[in-house]
Amino acid sequence: MSVRNHILGFPRIGARRELKYALEDYWSGHITKDQLIKIGANLRLKHWNQQKEIGINYVTVGDFAWYDHVLSMSMLLGNVPTRHRMKNNSIDLDTLFYIARGNAPYRTPVLASEMTKWFNTNYHYIVPEFFEGQKFHLSWLQLFEEIEEALKYGFKVKPVIIGPMTYLWLGKTTGKEFSRLNLLNELLPVYKEILNRLYSQGIRWIQIDEPILSLDLPKKWLKSFKKSYSYLSSSCKILLTTYFGSVLHNITTINELPVDGLHIDAVDGQYDFANLNSIIPKNWVLSLGVINGRNIWKSDLKNIFHMVKKIQCIRENVWISSSCSFLHCPVDLECEENMNLEIKNWFSFALQKCYEINLLTKSVNINDISILDEWSSLLYTHRYSSYINKQFLKNKLDQIQESDTVRNNPYIIRSKLQKERFCFPLLPTTTIGSFPQTNDIRELRINYKNKQITSEEYKLQIQKHISNVILQQELLDLDVLVHGEAERNDMVEYFGENLNGFIFTDFGWVQSYGSRCVKPPIIIGDVYRSKPITIDWLKYAQSLTHKPVKAMLTGPVTILLWSFLREDLSKEKISMQIALALREEVLDLERENINIIQIDEPALREGLPLRKSQWEEYLSWSVKSFKLSSACVKDTTQIHTHMCYCEFQDIMDAIVELDADVITIETARSNMELLDFFKKFKYPNEIGPGVYDIHSPNIPSVLEIKNLLNRAIKYIPLDRLWVNPDCGLKTRNWKETKLSLKNMVLAAKSIREKISNV
Ligand code: GLN
Ligand code: ZN
Numbered sequence: 001m002s003v004r005n006h007i008l009g010f011p012r013i014g015a016r017r018e019l020k021y022a023l024e025d026y027w028s029g030h031i032t033k034d035q036l037i038k039i040g041a042n043l044r045l046k047h048w049n050q051q052k053e054i055g056i057n058y059v060t061v062g063d064f065a066w067y068d069h070v071l072s073m074s075m076l077l078g079n080v081p082t083r084h085r086m087k088n089n090s091i092d093l094d095t096l097f098y099i100a101r102g103n104a105p106y107r108t109p110v111l112a113s114e115m116t117k118w119f120n121t122n123y124h125y126i127v128p129e130f131f132e133g134q135k136f137h138l139s140w141l142q143l144f145e146e147i148e149e150a151l152k153y154g155f156k157v158k159p160v161i162i163g164p165m166t167y168l169w170l171g172k173t174t175g176k177e178f179s180r181l182n183l184l185n186e187l188l189p190v191y192k193e194i195l196n197r198l199y200s201q202g203i204r205w206i207q208i209d210e211p212i213l214s215l216d217l218p219k220k221w222l223k224s225f226k227k228s229y230s231y232l233s234s235s236c237k238i239l240l241t242t243y244f245g246s247v248l249h250n251i252t253t254i255n256e257l258p259v260d261g262l263h264i265d266a267v268d269g270q271y272d273f274a275n276l277n278s279i280i281p282k283n284w285v286l287s288l289g290v291i292n293g294r295n296i297w298k299s300d301l302k303n304i305f306h307m308v309k310k311i312q313c314i315r316e317n318v319w320i321s322s323s324c325s326f327l328h329c330p331v332d333l334e335c336e337e338n339m340n341l342e343i344k345n346w347f348s349f350a351l352q353k354c355y356e357i358n359l360l361t362k363s364v365n366i367n368d369i370s371i372l373d374e375w376s377s378l379l380y381t382h383r384y385s386s387y388i389n390k391q392f393l394k395n396k397l398d399q400i401q402e403s404d405t406v407r408n409n410p411y412i413i414r415s416k417l418q419k420e421r422f423c424f425p426l427l428p429t430t431t432i433g434s435f436p437q438t439n440d441i442r443e444l445r446i447n448y449k450n451k452q453i454t455s456e457e458y459k460l461q462i463q464k465h466i467s468n469v470i471l472q473q474e475l476l477d478l479d480v481l482v483h484g485e486a487e488r489n490d491m492v493e494y495f496g497e498n499l500n501g502f503i504f505t506d507f508g509w510v511q512s513y514g515s516r517c518v519k520p521p522i523i524i525g526d527v528y529r530s531k532p533i534t535i536d537w538l539k540y541a542q543s544l545t546h547k548p549v550k551a552m553l554t555g556p557v558t559i560l561l562w563s564f565l566r567e568d569l570s571k572e573k574i575s576m577q578i579a580l581a582l583r584e585e586v587l588d589l590e591r592e593n594i595n596i597i598q599i600d601e602p603a604l605r606e607g608l609p610l611r612k613s614q615w616e617e618y619l620s621w622s623v624k625s626f627k628l629s630s631a632c633v634k635d636t637t638q639i640h641t642h643m644c645y646c647e648f649q650d651i652m653d654a655i656v657e658l659d660a661d662v663i664t665i666e667t668a669r670s671n672m673e674l675l676d677f678f679k680k681f682k683y684p685n686e687i688g689p690g691v692y693d694i695h696s697p698n699i700p701s702v703l704e705i706k707n708l709l710n711r712a713i714k715y716i717p718l719d720r721l722w723v724n725p726d727c728g729l730k731t732r733n734w735k736e737t738k739l740s741l742k743n744m745v746l747a748a749k750s751i752r753e754k755i756s757n758v
Contacts, residue, residue, distance in 0.1 A: 387525025690726020
């Protein structure tokens, strides 16, 4: 029984980030809309051609998006927030950008729609907005146009859209609270219209993504699946598509749906292939997502061959596919011209993964595993022994005991000693670490990287920036200073570059949101520290001032989650390796008299598994890693941590367990949220709720900050409250930074004065 293949989606950004540059050129007025549209069309055509040439049976259409595929879906359904609507209600490409960015040519700036993380990935989608009684209309016809385009070129097309249940789940209600499920009756007819239209274009299979099936869903939502798909079943064949985890816990619901096939993520889902066939209805297509869409290693095709064979020999209609869309993976390994060839052979980016799918399909169909020999011989597990199993590291980790992850004394005792040592005023002021990253600084780093300047020259220049940052902070009269992070390109990459076990790509970009991409480092071996990383810069900074300078490290969980990981070692173990390396850095800092150390963990919340049943395990090792890196210091050394952009409520207990002396945390987005937050969040140690939003160029007034602080005082004991912005200042300019910090310090001082007069 011959198998077919497809992929769930291809990266849209382009191997050289062509879409990014085109978008930014369009937004800044350097190219016209027609030019932008042309570049998009060319990219799509290129990607379809590549898929077809490699031997993928269907090209996927609908994976392209000008900004975000959830936003494209909103446009298709005519879900445009009122503030982004044109007077005549027409909808065009600028409407899409207006929703995403709050800005478009000839339109007044308004609030953009919110953006949030796409499941447990680092991709951000634009959150659909719903209001009670909302109507939907088939509106934005780009999907159908793209299909026309692809059909015209003679491709065999399988469109992809986001299913109605997932679409509703991902959105938020505005105005009066109501159940989003109430909107199904309005939504389904539009979905039906879409399917009918696709059918009339000649489409026979459509991929409908319902990744929420891998979550724990409320009963009401599960029930509504049946209603939705019964309504939709008709013309096109539906491949119900799930990813990011197993859906077996929802399989009773799934099996009752009148669809024609199911795609499962066999990488994150870890299905037992021996049973799978009997679980899924016999007449359905079973699409096996066996090629990892979220990591960059070559697949172990021989192993997968045996898995697929187990099913293929007893079942018709098996498809081979990617675990999820390749959106989460870089585009083309061939761009990496500077990579060590041996190491390069271990990797597979989106294009190479398409090739893997084709090769696997072939070998299964001709029942010949030997054609996989060559590919499998390159697998990293056969080759990278010199990077792993470092005995000295194993010894060190084996020696770690429970007591190494606990501070000597509880916070109550530490805080007394720290207060005596530092003698801070009430409401001490500080910042989160980075200061404006000017073009000068960026150029300096690039010149150093390209060996255009010597390391002496580089050092001198960075020191100049540090001394300026220290001077400015003294002028502003902040209480705890920072060195400004001028030497860092990115908070993860910087530490990766200075630790063993990481490598970097030149073009391994993955879309994060809109035109923004990230280039995660790759962990290829054991992670350890062979030299101090931040010490010299910090020592220099401290030598310039009598005030304490706070050191800045990126925490183990954040380094872990923002890298591509090896797959032969558990996340927990990799995290402990990173934590150990950071612990050594922390101890060195302390030895050098740097007595305040901040360990940033902005990614802690996003690593939370999709299923609640797995939360405890994750939180247990992630907290342990943080504590391994931080608990080694004396009582008089103050550990800070920083977190931003997440729903802290879910992980409150874990945050408390980190036992940092001080946490600075993002809360500045709205007064009300701040208030609500501290009613619920009783942090037992010290806390600095961000008092202004660094993502906005607006300068917060003294009064605004005072108001916020006065409210915070109601819920946080005075002697445990810190005053700081809500995140690092690297994206702001100096003028904004100075004015904002000046007002922040004035606000803190004015409250102090008021208190001391009472
Ligand atoms: N210390 C980092 C900075 O100030 C923290 C960045 C972050 O939280 N994302 O830039
Ligand atoms: Zn932050």
